[in-house]
Amino acid sequence: MKKQTLAIDTPFQKGDAYGALSMPVYHTLAYEFDNASVMSDAFCGRIEEPDYSRVMNPTVNYLELKIKALTGAERVTAMSSGMAAISGALFSLVEQGKNVVSSRHMFGNTYSLLTKTLPRLGVTPHLCDLTNLEEVEAAVDENTCCIFLEIITNPQLEVADLASLASIAHKHNIPLVADTTVIPFTEFCAHELGVDIEVVSTTKYLSGGATTLGGIVIDYGGHPEFARRLHDEMLFNLGAYMTPHVAYMQNLGLENLKARYEYEVRNTVALVNRLRTLPAIKSVNYVGLPDNPYYELAQRQFGKTAGCMFTIDLESKEACFKFINSLKLIRRATNLFDNRTLAIHPASTIFGPFNDEQRAAMDVLDTTIRISVGMEDVDDLFDDFKQALA
Known part of the structure; x- marks a missing residue:
């Protein structure tokens, strides 16, 4: 079967x-x-x-x-x-x-x-x-x-x-x-x-x-x-x-994992491509983007899928906090692959107990926000990004 x-x-x-x-x-x-x-x-x-x-x-x-x-x-x-x-x-x-x-x-x-x-x-x-x-x-x-x-x-x-x-x-x-x-x-x-x-x-x-x-x-x-x-x-x-x-x-x-996963992946791909058009976002990191350095390897290993997690980088830690505080739909929470889209600043939360030198060795940057994409309508998610960055 x-x-x-x-x-x-x-x-x-x-x-x-x-x-x-x-x-x-x-x-x-x-x-x-x-x-x-x-x-x-x-x-x-x-x-x-x-x-x-x-x-x-x-x-x-x-x-x-x-x-x-x-x-x-x-x-x-x-x-x-x-x-x-x-x-x-x-x-x-x-x-x-x-x-x-x-x-x-x-x-x-x-x-x-x-x-x-x-x-x-x-x-x-x-x-x-x-x-x-x-x-x-x-x-x-x-x-x-x-x-x-x-x-x-x-x-x-x-x-x-x-x-x-x-x-x-x-x-x-x-x-x-x-x-x-x-x-x-x-x-x-x-x-x-x-x-x-x-x-x-x-x-x-x-x-x-x-x-x-x-x-x-x-x-x-x-x-x-x-x-x-x-x-x-x-x-x-x-x-x-x-x-x-x-x-x-x-x-x-x-x-129902397959149905949920396929929907969330479609959301993720659509969202990361739209976010790359926003000047306030310095970079978007997602393994499913064709110009990502790991794209071809990931495609060979995992097939036509790259998960529902990506990161964005803003100009500073202060900008990251301001963005997260301004979100109205996307939830300020840890965890991954909820039905809801989640945003977190890894350097000050998950990696908060580590010192600056340790975080640098792990390539965990103050400018990075991690996003886990859920099952909301992608238009609403994109609108929330735009208003929070405005």
């Missing part, structure tokens, strides 16, 4: 007693077993039966099975947030005395995880330019656990060559781990590009308009110990599993 059909009609694990068309919310904690042997098999992982909702729940498991069917992954694990997915994946790979090769171009909390949290546990970040393959080769050594990146960095909008990075990773027998949140996994196949482990903040596109908080780890089998560590250690010992109500909402969001 095609992906859109699978997103709606993936069969339930078991038939529902009442013939429900949508997977019900199993808002329960524990499950009764027929006998002690079955109970033991469930707890020890010899059979796929829920034993305790902190580590397995039928509603959550259905979302995992649906995404597994859509991606062809060996295993999918639903987590409580995107950051839980990232930290769970990395904690399943790293060891004391090892290192992670990554970039300074990434979301602020991910950067903090790599440069503050992991070093306290004896894991060193090797940060380099992931678009420079020679630099990546030099950064990888015998203690490297993985190469980690965002497929389109937030908010720099840098795109690295996934197939080339995968080649380097696999030559050294380490996995390539990619945060693919910016492009839905229904739109391209990360595994075909060499990605071994995919992490996604399902809070974004999947939730269906910022309804719920969640994350997923998609494992394509690139590391022999990864699945065991993620399930037996991260889920059991850290307790960051998705809740059943969140899974129910995100199951519904997945069903």
Whole structure:
């Protein structure tokens, strides 16, 4: 079946007693077993039966099975947030005395995880330019656990060559781990590009308009110990599993994801082309523009799509604040890929805890505003930009 059909009609694990068309919310904690042997098999992982909702729940498991069917992954694990997915994946790979090769171009909390949290546990970040393959080769050594990146960095909008990075990773027998949140996994196949482990903040596109908080780890089998560590250690010992109500909402969001995404992409393309005509905007950065330096690579990797996030640069930080304060329709809020269009000044918010030198190293500028495009009429969005810039 095609992906859109699978997103709606993936069969339930078991038939529902009442013939429900949508997977019900199993808002329960524990499950009764027929006998002690079955109970033991469930707890020890010899059979796929829920034993305790902190580590397995039928509603959550259905979302995992649906995404597994859509991606062809060996295993999918639903987590409580995107950051839980990232930290769970990395904690399943790293060891004391090892290192992670990554970039300074990434979301602020991910950067903090790599440069503050992991070093306290004896894991060193090797940060380099992931678009420079020679630099990546030099950064990888015998203690490297993985190469980690965002497929389109937030908010720099840098795109690295996934197939080339995968080649380097696999030559050294380490996995390539990619945060693919910016492009839905229904739109391209990360595994075909060499990605071994995919992490996604399902809070974004999947939730269906910022309804719920969640994350997923998609494992394509690139590391022999990864699945065991993620399930037996991260889920059991850290307790960051998705809740059943969140899974129910995100199951519904997945069903209409394609329609929402295609509409938002059309909005984004139309809006960025109009914004380039406004003199007050010094530059518009969107990977889907043909003159963008990453356009051809992004087209090869992700197809005819570049997501619904772009940035604009104004003349100063003061101009950015004045613009944001003057918005009437577009919301002053964080998050990405809501049904509503959102604007934020990354340097003073997401990256506010970092000092000027750190932000400069991450190429986070005071003049940049990040826009996440929603589902409003594009004429109304453009009008709001014009009046706020006036």
